[in-house]
Amino acid sequence: MSAITAKLVKELRDKTGAGMMDCKKALGETSGDLEKAIEWLRQKGIASAEKKSGRIAAEGAIGSYIHTGARVGVLLEVNCETDFVARGELFQGLLRDLAMQIAACPNVEYVSVDQIPKEIADKEKSIEMGRDDLAGKPDQIKAKIVEGRIGKRLKELALLEQPFIRDSSNTVEELVKEVAGQIGENIQVRRFTRYTLGEGIEVEESDFAAEVASMKAS
Numbered sequence: 001m002s003a004i005t006a007k008l009v010k011e012l013r014d015k016t017g018a019g020m021m022d023c024k025k026a027l028g029e030t031s032g033d034l035e036k037a038i039e040w041l042r043q044k045g046i047a048s049a050e051k052k053s054g055r056i057a058a059e060g061a062i063g064s065y066i067h068t069g070a071r072v073g074v075l076l077e078v079n080c081e082t083d084f085v086a087r088g089e090l091f092q093g094l095l096r097d098l099a100m101q102i103a104a105c106p107n108v109e110y111v112s113v114d115q116i117p118k119e120i121a122d123k124e125k126s127i128e129m130g131r132d133d134l135a136g137k138p139d140q141i142k143a144k145i146v147e148g149r150i151g152k153r154l155k156e157l158a159l160l161e162q163p164f165i166r167d168s169s170n171t172v173e174e175l176v177k178e179v180a181g182q183i184g185e186n187i188q189v190r191r192f193t194r195y196t197l198g199e200g201i202e203v204e205e206s207d208f209a210a211e212v213a214s215m216k217a218s
Contacts, residue, residue, distance in 0.1 A: 065099035
């Protein structure tokens with residue numbers, strides 16, 4: 001049996017995020033074996049911190065996904081509370097699912113509706129207010145219709161609002177919450193970038209027939 005030192009307890013706490021007393025008990029139950037103590041805490045559901053939604057999620061991982069054909073790629077950062085959880089199967093599975101979700105959603109530009117700049121919302125409102133089908137409607141009715149349309153449009157831009165590609169009965173936000181509940185830590189999708197091959201490059205179009213005709217004439 002290994003000696004249960006303060007250093008060992010601290011190491012277990014750093015790896016799992018569990019409380020000091022829980023770590024000490026786990027080491028006592030496993031004869032001071034660190035790896036077995038980690039398993040014990042996970043089995044007991046203690047490796048999750050209390051009030052997880054209020055804790056800082058500063059650990060995590062950066063995930064990536066390259067779609068078949070290598071024409072679409074994704075990089076994203078998802079945060080959790082401990083490095084131990086970030087390396088776990090559940091968290092890594094979530095990372096992969098989110099990366100694939102982003103690859104499948106070309107219109108998504110933000111993590112959540114709250115992150116969408118006010119100028120984007122104002123622009124959408126301006127577009128909707130000018131639509132022909134609203135002409136002649138009372139201002140109060142028009143405002144309600146526009147509000148509903150803007151809300152729908154902004155949700156189309158937000159990752160967390162999308163139906164999950166593997167189960168459309170759930171949103172991405174519900175998926176994240178479900179995994180957070182299973183893991184017992186606060187999980188936050190922080191940022192992402194979606195790359196499309198050739199995006200932003202202006203391709204010069206040539207008139208092949210005209211070029212052939214010109215060559216013949218010369």
